[in-house]
Amino acid sequence: RKEVEQDPGPFNVPEGATVAFNCTYSNSASQSFFWYRQDCRKEPKLLMSVYSSGNEDGRFTAQLNRASQYISLLIRDSKLSDSATYLCVVNQATGFQKLVFGTGTRLLVSP
């Protein structure tokens, strides 16, 4: 079983749609959680951290369920520029970041 599992997609949605991605992780000792965004042939960039209480950043909402070992990302009012691969990332270490990346979920937003 992969340590971080995501649906690879692609998710094809029209502009303005709401789309949700899910991710599960296997290591219950994982310390912190993130969503990174990776554009085609580019490096990953941090989109947002994920907290147990849930957190929102503009059109993006992230949630964590530690009991179910489940992380989600919700994107409202999708824009063409949201087209990218979204990487679910889990930090398994303490003291430094040992990030474990999912393979990513590809989103394609069309006009």
Next chain:
Amino acid sequence: GAGVSQSPSNKVTEKGKDVELRCDPISGHTALYWYRQSLGQGLEFLIYFQGNSAPDKSGLPSDRFSAERTGGSVSTLTIQRTQQEDSAVYLCASSLLGKNEQFFGPGTRLTVL
């Protein structure tokens, strides 16, 4: 300010040759990480540096892989006797100690023929 830079951006080599990949982290970032990303795969952790020391080398796939960091800044990842399965994008990231966000460089695309 400058971000993380890596060189070369692309490297094509023949099986059995050695290659050296370079990473220049953001100035002042004490933590440095190497990852690799193969086609259709997630990023795979290779090694972590805190200053010049490497507390975690657990991700290095074999003894053909080694890395060093000097002056708490530049790092080099060396792959000896390259194999075709070493073909991947090698990404370097840096962060401030104790901070969550890792900043990635553009990567080096390695192709082993």
